Amino acid sequence: MVEGRLNLEPEVQEIFQSIDNGRNFLLSGGAGSGKTYSLVNVIRQAIAENPTAKVACMTYTNAAVKEIEERVNHKNLNVSTIHDFLWDSIKHFQKELKEALISLANNEEVARISIEEVNPVPENYYDDLPDGVQYKEFVRIRDGIISHDELLIVANYLFEKYPKLSSIVKDKYKFIFIDEYQDTSKAVVETFLTHFKKSERKNIIGFFGDAMQSIYEDGIGNLDDYKGDDAEEVKEIPKKQNRRNPKHIIDLANQLRTDGITQEPSADPKAPNMAGGVIKQGTVLFLHSTDGDINKIEAFLETNYAWDFSNSKETKELNLTHNLIAGKAGFRTLMDIYDKDHILSFRDRIRKYIKDNNVTTDFLENTFGEVIEVLQQGKNGRELNAVRPTNTMQVFIDGNAELYNYAKSLKYSEFSKMYVDKDQLLDDKKQDNDDENKKGSKRDNLIKHLFKIQNNISLYQNKKYNQFLRATDYHFKITSIASKRALKDNIESLVNVGDNTIEKVINDADEKRICLIDDKLIAFKEHKEYLYNRVKDVKFSEFQKLYEYLEGQTPFSTQHKTKGAEFDNVLVILDNGGWNNYNFGNLFLETGSASVLDRTQKIFYVCCTRAKENLAVFFHNPDVDVIAKAKVWFGENNVIDIG
Numbered sequence: 001m002v003e004g005r006l007n008l009e010p011e012v013q014e015i016f017q018s019i020d021n022g023r024n025f026l027l028s029g030g031a032g033s034g035k036t037y038s039l040v041n042v043i044r045q046a047i048a049e050n051p052t053a054k055v056a057c058m059t060y061t062n063a064a065v066k067e068i069e070e071r072v073n074h075k076n077l078n079v080s081t082i083h084d085f086l087w088d089s090i091k092h093f094q095k096e097l098k099e100a101l102i103s104l105a106n107n108e109e110v111a112r113i114s115i116e117e118v119n120p121v122p123e124n125y126y127d128d129l130p131d132g133v134q135y136k137e138f139v140r141i142r143d144g145i146i147s148h149d150e151l152l153i154v155a156n157y158l159f160e161k162y163p164k165l166s167s168i169v170k171d172k173y174k175f176i177f178i179d180e181y182q183d184t185s186k187a188v189v190e191t192f193l194t195h196f197k198k199s200e201r202k203n204i205i206g207f208f209g210d211a212m213q214s215i216y217e218d219g220i221g222n223l224d225d226y227k228g229d230d231a232e233e234v235k236e237i238p239k240k241q242n243r244r245n246p247k248h249i250i251d252l253a254n255q256l257r258t259d260g261i262t263q264e265p266s267a268d269p270k271a272p273n274m275a276g277g278v279i280k281q282g283t284v285l286f287l288h289s290t291d292g293d294i295n296k297i298e299a300f301l302e303t304n305y306a307w308d309f310s311n312s313k314e315t316k317e318l319n320l321t322h323n324l325i326a327g328k329a330g331f332r333t334l335m336d337i338y339d340k341d342h343i344l345s346f347r348d349r350i351r352k353y354i355k356d357n358n359v360t361t362d363f364l365e366n367t368f369g370e371v372i373e374v375l376q377q378g379k380n381g382r383e384l385n386a387v388r389p390t391n392t393m394q395v396f397i398d399g400n401a402e403l404y405n406y407a408k409s410l411k412y413s414e415f416s417k418m419y420v421d422k423d424q425l426l427d428d429k430k431q432d433n434d435d436e437n438k439k440g441s442k443r444d445n446l447i448k449h450l451f452k453i454q455n456n457i458s459l460y461q462n463k464k465y466n467q468f469l470r471a472t473d474y475h476f477k478i479t480s481i482a483s484k485r486a487l488k489d490n491i492e493s494l495v496n497v498g499d500n501t502i503e504k505v506i507n508d509a510d511e512k513r514i515c516l517i518d519d520k521l522i523a524f525k526e527h528k529e530y531l532y533n534r535v536k537d538v539k540f541s542e543f544q545k546l547y548e549y550l551e552g553q554t555p556f557s558t559q560h561k562t563k564g565a566e567f568d569n570v571l572v573i574l575d576n577g578g579w580n581n582y583n584f585g586n587l588f589l590e591t592g593s594a595s596v597l598d599r600t601q602k603i604f605y606v607c608c609t610r611a612k613e614n615l616a617v618f619f620h621n622p623d624v625d626v627i628a629k630a631k632v633w634f635g636e637n638n639v640i641d642i643g
């Protein structure tokens with residue numbers, strides 16, 4: 001046996017047997033089985049045994065990137081998102097990239113990649129691109145700019161067509177590991193498992209994850225089409241133990257799994273869920289009330305079970321959507337600007353009308369208001385309705401008359417191009433400012449700028465002065481006492497933001513050289529004037545609330561974003577707000593549309609298994625059948641009516 005392997009967990013030893021046999025593998029295990037932990041050990045051992053080989057590791061969550069990077073801490077390891085990995089692999093092949101884009105745009109079956117005005121796209125279409133094909137946070141295929149989803153399609157195309165590309169990547173990385181494989185897109189798995197085979201070179205692809213925790217629609221879900229006993233197939237190595245959850249939660253989780261896999265508590269006395277050599281019991285509660293007041297639920301848990309919702313590291317409240325959290329966490333206005341602006345919905349309606357009806361009028365010089373007028377002219381009845389706001393849009397417009405007038409005055413060519421999406425506000429992937437290649441974050445440049453300001457404020461407030469000095473744009477020599485004092489005065493006047501608006505803080509931070517207004521922000525103001533003008537008037541203190549939320553400093557998280565994390569106490573709010581994709585009533589009754597049920601079962605499984613000590617589930621106004629089932633799952637005495 002190779003040195004060091006004997007000390008590793010049995011599953012990791014099995015992985016190395018698979019590696020010795022040149023076989024790709026899948027480590028699959030339920031929640032808390034220690035997959036991330038094993039991943040770290042596999043990387044370490046792989047590097048120890050192959051000191052000159054490079055290892056690529058792809059993962060989604062910040063927590064996992066940080067944990068893996070810190071724990072392995074080796075120059076041969078490259079941890080990144082899948083997108084960054086793929087882009088780094090293909091970006092130097094500009095000729096092939098251009099050809100791929102043109103070919104995909106001309107392929108009717110690939111709906112995502114098309115160039116509206118040009119059909120068919122000629123071979124020389126991209127010959128004059130000044131910066132080549134680029135990967136950015138927005139998509140504009142006509143200008144050679146691809147974004148997240150398009151990148152996966154283009155990469156898949158290139159790896160399929162050019163086996164040499166696979167050879168280059170295989171030669172570069174002897175090992176490629178993918179964490180949370182179940183949420184990886186089909187195109188990516190196909191690239192690694194099918195197209196890679198076109199190259200004779202050898203390397204190992206290892207997957208880590210849990211099919212029961214596939215919670216994103218575009219993910220592959222499972223590797224059933226690829227795994228098997230043949231040498232060519234992916235070898236599955238199951239992990240049965242649970243090291244995170246106490247006994248009652250493991251019992252509940254086993255009932256929730258729909259694939260028949262049953263977890264057992266770990267046999268390791270040092271596992272986090274063991275105390276004094278025995279498995280912790282923990283608590284599971286199903287709370288319900290008729291009024292749906294969450295404050296009452298929190299108070300109940302604080303009084304009777306000693307939970308502390310002010311401790312955001314230990315205790316989390318999981319809600320289905322950011323929208324359900326925005327009000328409680330204090331960033332409602334910003335959320336509404338990015339997610340509920342029905343003037344923008346009306347704009348999209350107009351844009352769609354123009355496209356669907358092949359309207360050929362040249363609106364280049366017109367305002368949005370003029371475009372509406374032209375389209376509405378001479379129409380009546382149903383035809384007129386198609387170019388008028390819907391009822392919801394009209395209500396919004398009536399309530400925001402001034403804003404609507406302003407929108408109507410904007411140049412349609414610019415206004416119609418402005419892409420606004422809540423991801424630009426809420427994406428929690430960190431952007432490494434030093435590396436232009438990393439396009440991991442979907443945050444827009446205004447939000448990134450505000451983050452930079454608030455980061456500097458936080459560093460100063462937390463007395464991390466050295467980091468603060470490196471991060472600010474105050475690049476004067478700080479040698480004399482007077483210059484130190486000047487910087488101190490500058491930052492302190494900024495720290496007390498009071499009721500200042502976002503615009504005022506941006507300008508102050510610029511003036512005081514804490515964070516200079518850069519070209520990106522200037523371009524944002526110019527191209528997204530409407531959005532900038534809405535955001536600028538919001539109080540900066542509201543942005544600070546958003547910052548706290550995204551940095552994990554509040555008790556709130558969405559149910560999706562909690563994947564991979566763990567906390568002592570977890571309150572899961574089951575909101576039956578008429579979602580299309582989720583139904584928590586049917587979850588308990590096991591009825592309704594199969595796909596909705598499957599999706600709901602998986603998100604619920606993920607949520608429940610985050611708790612290291614105590615789990616409480618809250619259901620607003622359940623009917624008797626739901627309560628009856630809750631008693632089966634949680635235990636008769638653990639179902640409590642809060643009143």
Ligand SMILES: Nc1ncnc2c1ncn2[C@@H]1O[C@H](COP(=O)(O)OP(=O)(O)OP(=O)(O)O)[C@@H](O)[C@H]1O
Pocket residue numbers: 009029030031032033034035036037038210213243244270271272563564565566609
């Ligand atoms: N061999 C081990 N020795 C000690 N602690 C471990 C070991 N394996 C895992 N742990 C701990 O058990 C907990 C669960 O492990 P981990 O987060 O890796 O699970 P996971 O399988 O990735 O879970 P999930 O799928 O739910 O995200 C963590 O606190 C981890 O540090």
